[in-house]
Amino acid sequence: MAVESPARARRRGTEAPYVDQYRDWLRMMILIRRFEEKAGEAYSLGQIGGFCHLYIGQEAVAVGTISALRADDYIVSAYREHGQALARGLSSRSVMAELFGKATGCSHGKGGSMHLFDAALHFMGGHGIVGGQIPLGAGFAFAARYRNTDQVSLTYFGEAAANIGSFHETLNIAALWRLPALFIIENNGYGMGTSLKRAASITDLHQRAASYGIPGVEVDGQDVVAVRQTTDEAVRRARAGEGPTLIEVKTFRYMGHSMSDAASGTYRSKEELDASRQRDPIVLLESRMRDLDMLDDAGVQEVEASVVAEVADAVKFAEESPDPDPSELWTNVYAPEPH
Amino acid sequence: MATLTYRDALNAALREEMQRDDSVFLMGEEVAEYDGAYKVSRGLLREFGPRRVVDTPIAELGFTGIGVGAAMVGLRPIVEVMTFNFALLAIDQIVNAAAKIRYMSGGQIGCPMVVRGPGGAALQLGAQHSQAFESWYAHIPGLKVVMPATPADAKGLLKSAIRDDNPVIFIEGEMLYNQKGDVPDEEYLIPLGKADIKRPGKDVTIICHSKTVAPALNAAKTLSDEGIDAEVIDLRTITPLDQDAILASVAKTNRVVVAEEGWGFAGVGAQVVDVIQREAFDQLDAPVIRVHQADVPMPYNKHLEKAAKADATRIAAAVHQVCYRN
Numbered sequence: 001m002a003v004e005s006p007a008r009a010r011r012r013g014t015e016a017p018y019v020d021q022y023r024d025w026l027r028m029m030i031l032i033r034r035f036e037e038k039a040g041e042a043y044s045l046g047q048i049g050g051f052c053h054l055y056i057g058q059e060a061v062a063v064g065t066i067s068a069l070r071a072d073d074y075i076v077s078a079y080r081e082h083g084q085a086l087a088r089g090l091s092s093r094s095v096m097a098e099l100f101g102k103a104t105g106c107s108h109g110k111g112g113s114m115h116l117f118d119a120a121l122h123f124m125g126g127h128g129i130v131g132g133q134i135p136l137g138a139g140f141a142f143a144a145r146y147r148n149t150d151q152v153s154l155t156y157f158g159e160a161a162a163n164i165g166s167f168h169e170t171l172n173i174a175a176l177w178r179l180p181a182l183f184i185i186e187n188n189g190y191g192m193g194t195s196l197k198r199a200a201s202i203t204d205l206h207q208r209a210a211s212y213g214i215p216g217v218e219v220d221g222q223d224v225v226a227v228r229q230t231t232d233e234a235v236r237r238a239r240a241g242e243g244p245t246l247i248e249v250k251t252f253r254y255m256g257h258s259m260s261d262a263a264s265g266t267y268r269s270k271e272e273l274d275a276s277r278q279r280d281p282i283v284l285l286e287s288r289m290r291d292l293d294m295l296d297d298a299g300v301q302e303v304e305a306s307v308v309a310e311v312a313d314a315v316k317f318a319e320e321s322p323d324p325d326p327s328e329l330w331t332n333v334y335a336p337e338p339h
Numbered sequence: 340m341a342t343l344t345y346r347d348a349l350n351a352a353l354r355e356e357m358q359r360d361d362s363v364f365l366m367g368e369e370v371a372e373y374d375g376a377y378k379v380s381r382g383l384l385r386e387f388g389p390r391r392v393v394d395t396p397i398a399e400l401g402f403t404g405i406g407v408g409a410a411m412v413g414l415r416p417i418v419e420v421m422t423f424n425f426a427l428l429a430i431d432q433i434v435n436a437a438a439k440i441r442y443m444s445g446g447q448i449g450c451p452m453v454v455r456g457p458g459g460a461a462l463q464l465g466a467q468h469s470q471a472f473e474s475w476y477a478h479i480p481g482l483k484v485v486m487p488a489t490p491a492d493a494k495g496l497l498k499s500a501i502r503d504d505n506p507v508i509f510i511e512g513e514m515l516y517n518q519k520g521d522v523p524d525e526e527y528l529i530p531l532g533k534a535d536i537k538r539p540g541k542d543v544t545i546i547c548h549s550k551t552v553a554p555a556l557n558a559a560k561t562l563s564d565e566g567i568d569a570e571v572i573d574l575r576t577i578t579p580l581d582q583d584a585i586l587a588s589v590a591k592t593n594r595v596v597v598a599e600e601g602w603g604f605a606g607v608g609a610q611v612v613d614v615i616q617r618e619a620f621d622q623l624d625a626p627v628i629r630v631h632q633a634d635v636p637m638p639y640n641k642h643l644e645k646a647a648k649a650d651a652t653r654i655a656a657a658v659h660q661v662c663y664r665n
Binding site: 074076105106107108109110111115117118119124125127128129132133134135136137138139140141142143146153165166168169170172173176331332333334335 | 364390395396398400401402403404405406407408409410411412413414431432435436440441442443444445446447448449451480481483503504505
C-alpha cells in the first residue's frame, strides 16, 4: 500500500470540506476560460460591439468567492464581470446573447458586456464607472441589515478602484455601521495600462483596511481553494454581525485591459506575462485533483468537451436570437405607472 | 385646513410616509440627532429610531450610493443632501447609477428613491452655496425632478415622490422653508407631472416654478393694476414636464414669459420655449421672453446678488415686452 505524502495528507485535512466541490469548480473555471476565448473571437468578428474586458487568468477569483455564497446573497461588480456572472449561475446562453446585444440576453440587449444583470440570481450588475459600484454593494448590505436577514453582499472591484473616493467613503461607512459586506479587490496589477506601482502610495492594498478598523486579508488569487477559504471566513464574520472584510486577491489577467489593447508590449513585458502563466489557476486546480486521484487525462478531456459544447451552443443561441424590438428603445426608462 | 410652514409640511409628509411603509427610511447628514440641518426631519429620530433615521458622515458620494443600492433591492430611501450644491459630489451615483439601473438591466431592477434637500440661492451665501441645478437633473432620462413652491404642494408632492418607483430629485427652496400656507388636513397626493395654475388670467402666461412662483404672483398683482391679466403656471415638476398645461395656457393668452431661478443657458426655460415654438408657434402674438439668473457665479455683495437674480420687477418688465407695453 502506498504511503500518503505529508503534503497530500495536509491537503486532505484543510481541504476536506471542499474536495467534493473541486469537480464543479474545475468545470466552471474551464467554462469561463473557453467562454472568454470565444467572446474574444466573436469580438474580433464584429459580433460583439463596444468594450469587451476579458477575465482570462482570474477565473479562480470568481469561482472561489461565489461558491461561498448563498443564493440570496448579493453580488455587484465592475465591467470585467462575464466570469462572475457565469460563476453565479447565469446561463452561458444569456450572457453570450447579452454580449451580442440580443433580446434574449440577461439584460435584454440593453446592457452589453459591461452591464450584465440578473435580479433573480441577485447578480446586481456590472457597472462601468471605476469604483461606482462600491457604495451599491454597501447599500445591499444595508438593506439586509435593515430587514434583519442574514444575507451578505459581495462587491468586486479592481485595484485601481481602491484609489477612488467612493472606496474610502464606502469602507468608512460600512465599517462604522458594521455592514455585512465583503469588498473584494481583484488586484491584477494594472489599471488599464498603469501599473499599481505608479498609481498607489502603498501597493499592499489590504493594508488600507487598517484605516477603517476592519480585517484586511491578502490571498493568492490563482489558488481557488485559498480564495474560497478566505471568503468563507469573511462571510462568517458578515453573517455573525461582525462587519465587513477587505480581501485583496492577487491575480493576473492574461489579456489586455480590453479587446482594444494587446496582452503585452506597451505597458508590461512578455516575460512578465509568461511568468504569470506559470501559475495558471486551472492548471493548479487540475494538478491538485490529480494528486488526490480525482482526475486523469480522460477526465480533463471530458470536462473540456462538455464545456466546448456548451460555449458553442451559447454562441449559436446568441447568433440566432432576435435583436430587441425597436419599441424597446423606449421601455424601462421609467417604471410603469402603478394601476 | 391647517396653516403650516413649508418645512413642517415636508416634515409631515416624511412622517406620514414612514408611518405607512416600513421600507421608507431617511438618511443623510445631521438628519437624526441634530434634527435636520434645516429642521425638516425634526422629531423623526424620536419617533422612528436610528434604524430608520440614519445619520451619515459627510460623504455624499458614499451615502447616496448606499441609498441607490438599498433602493435596487427594494427599500425606499430618502436621501437628504444638506444642499444640492453638495449633491454635486454624489452626481455620479445619481446619474450613472440611479437613473440608469432600470434601463441597463432591461427593466429587472428599479431604484425607488428620493434625493431631497434645499437648492438655489438664499441670501449672500456666495457662489458655491447659491446654485439652482434642476436643469442638470432634468437633462437625464430616468430621473424625475420635482420642485414645490408652496407648503401644500411640498407635502403632496413629497408623498408622491416617496411612493414613486423611480429616482426622484426633490429640490426644496432654501428661502421657502419658513413660508406659511394652508395645508389640507386629510391625506392627499399631488401627482408628479401636473402643473398648477397658481393664478388664472387671460392676457399673458407666466411660467415659473419653485422660488420664482412668488415673484411671478407679485408681478401679476402689479400688472393687474395696469390692466394686464396674467396667468401664472407653476410647473411643480420639471420632469415629467406638463406640456398640456403649458400649451393650454398659451392657447388662451398667446403671450408667454418663462421665469426661473437658475442660469439661462440650457436652462429649464429653454426647454419650455422649445415646446412652445414647436407646438404653438402659430398661437404666439410675441416672441417668448425668458427671465433667469444672470449667467455668472452668484456674487456675495448684496447689490450685485440682487442684480443677478430673477425678481418680480424683471418678470413684470418681461411681461410688458411680450405685451408690447413698453
